[in-house]
Amino acid sequence: MIPVAAALDALFDLARPTETEDVPLRMAGGRILREDVVASRDQPPFAASAMDGYAIADGAAGDRLRVIGESAAGHRFARGVGRGEAVRIFTGAPVPEGTTRIAIQEDVTAEGDSIVLDSDDAATHIRPSGGDFRAGFRVPAPRRIGPQDLALLAAMNAGTVRVARRPRVAIIATGDELVMPGDAPGPDQIVASNTFGLHALLQDLGADPRLLPIARDTTAALDTVLGLVDDADLVLTVGGASVGDHDLVAQAAAARGLDRAFYKVAMRPGKPLMAGRLGEAAMIGLPGNPVSAMVCGHVFVAPVVRAMLGLGAAPAPRQAAPLAHDLSENGPREHYMRARLEDGVLHVFDRQDSALLSVLQAADALVVRPPRDDARRAGERVAYLPLGGHA
Numbered sequence: 001m002i003p004v005a006a007a008l009d010a011l012f013d014l015a016r017p018t019e020t021e022d023v024p025l026r027m028a029g030g031r032i033l034r035e036d037v038v039a040s041r042d043q044p045p046f047a048a049s050a051m052d053g054y055a056i057a058d059g060a061a062g063d064r065l066r067v068i069g070e071s072a073a074g075h076r077f078a079r080g081v082g083r084g085e086a087v088r089i090f091t092g093a094p095v096p097e098g099t100t101r102i103a104i105q106e107d108v109t110a111e112g113d114s115i116v117l118d119s120d121d122a123a124t125h126i127r128p129s130g131g132d133f134r135a136g137f138r139v140p141a142p143r144r145i146g147p148q149d150l151a152l153l154a155a156m157n158a159g160t161v162r163v164a165r166r167p168r169v170a171i172i173a174t175g176d177e178l179v180m181p182g183d184a185p186g187p188d189q190i191v192a193s194n195t196f197g198l199h200a201l202l203q204d205l206g207a208d209p210r211l212l213p214i215a216r217d218t219t220a221a222l223d224t225v226l227g228l229v230d231d232a233d234l235v236l237t238v239g240g241a242s243v244g245d246h247d248l249v250a251q252a253a254a255a256r257g258l259d260r261a262f263y264k265v266a267m268r269p270g271k272p273l274m275a276g277r278l279g280e281a282a283m284i285g286l287p288g289n290p291v292s293a294m295v296c297g298h299v300f301v302a303p304v305v306r307a308m309l310g311l312g313a314a315p316a317p318r319q320a321a322p323l324a325h326d327l328s329e330n331g332p333r334e335h336y337m338r339a340r341l342e343d344g345v346l347h348v349f350d351r352q353d354s355a356l357l358s359v360l361q362a363a364d365a366l367v368v369r370p371p372r373d374d375a376r377r378a379g380e381r382v383a384y385l386p387l388g389g390h391a
């Protein structure tokens with residue numbers, strides 16, 4: 001058994017960054033920016049009105065000004081404006097030459113082709129040219145492109161952006177007992193679940209996951225499904241990783257030339273984890289117990305996918321919070337305990353069996369106990385991995 005950190009390092013050695021590709025901006029949400037985007041012009045490109053009203057050169061409450069034209073968004077007033085004059089102006093329109101402030105229309109009385117200023121206003125209501133960003137302003141890569149990024153990149157006039165190709169991930173469930181959700185299971189069968197959780201996790205990460213057919217517990221069936229892996233960057237198998245007579249994944253992968261990096265990690269759940277290089281792909285053999293597979297998804301698969309996307313080789317980010325209650329000392333394996341954060345305090349579930357998906361679903365954190373961690377008291381701060389995803 002190797003420590004979690006050593007397993008993660010070995011996995012980072014297997015993870016190759018994907019190539020880059022150009023995508024139209026509207027397709028770029030959730031993708032990883034691989035090349036800086038640089039603004040080619042100032043925004044706004046001209047001094048712009050922030051309000052509907054009248055652009056004026058000067059004037060105080062009581063002054064009467066002659067309205068000599070109009071500046072609307074997209075249509076500037078092309079002449080200059082002098083003392084005693086005003087230009088009708090709308091939000092977003094270019095501020096005419098010679099004006100210094102906008103008198104908002106609520107503060108003005110319009111009378112024919114002139115206006116009277118009803119009050120003084122210290123604010124100019126003018127957005128200066130380049131007030132948002134200047135030409136040369138940069139959004140640096142790498143970065144996951146969120147909705148706010150998209151809005152900014154569009155304002156910077158980026159029609160396409162250079163992003164990381166999504167890592168293709170083949171997911172293979174193994175086991176004679178498994179049927180697909182919605183099928184009719186026999187009396188000794190259960191429904192494949194882990195692969196669906198992993199598929200969703202991978203989609204959230206920005207990967208391109210593909211569910212392959214369930215492989216039966218024979219080396220021939222496993223070989224057939226491994227043969228469908230095609231151009232995957234990462235192959236995930238689920239189950240068949242332990243020491244039982246029907247745990248044949250290692251054998252089938254070896255026959256296909258797996259160059260094994262490690263087998264068994266000092267963690268709980270997730271001990272029978274296996275990894276290596278399988279042709280062009282990295283392969284991770286996940287344990288079959290549903291919670292073990294999902295915990296390994298968060299602890300190993302997610303950082304590997306992030307590394308492939310070019311976001312760097314770093315463990316899943318941890319946070320810390322106080323415990324709601326005492327915890328007994330930990331054994332020799334790093335323990336990832338399902339817990340629920342309530343008002344910033346961690347409640348660790350009593351039942352931690354790695355078959356209990358209902359407990360995992362109710363959890364929003366995995367408390368991380370180092371190997372041989374001492375007993376912990378209520379109120380002590382401990383590390384946890386946020387799981388997210390709760391309404």
Ligand SMILES: Nc1nc2c(c(=O)[nH]1)N[C@H]1C(S)=C(S)[C@@H](COP(=O)(O)OP(=O)(O)OC[C@H]3O[C@@H](n4cnc5c(N)ncnc54)[C@H](O)[C@@H]3O)O[C@H]1N2
Pocket residue numbers: 173174175177178190191192193194195238239240241242243244247269270271272286287288289290292354
């Ligand atoms: N003698 C020992 N037995 C076991 C050990 C051990 O060290 N010595 N380790 C245990 C631990 S820990 C784990 S974890 C499991 C891992 O076993 P496998 O990876 O071989 O997984 P399976 O035996 O195929 O399945 C375990 C369990 O999970 C269910 N399963 C499998 N795939 C799925 C799926 N896609 N969706 C839902 N459920 C799935 C399967 O039906 C089993 O119930 O080994 C322990 N045994």
Ligand code: MOO
Pocket residue numbers: 267268269270271272287289292293354
């Ligand atoms: O290591 Mo297993 O994954 O505890 O159930």
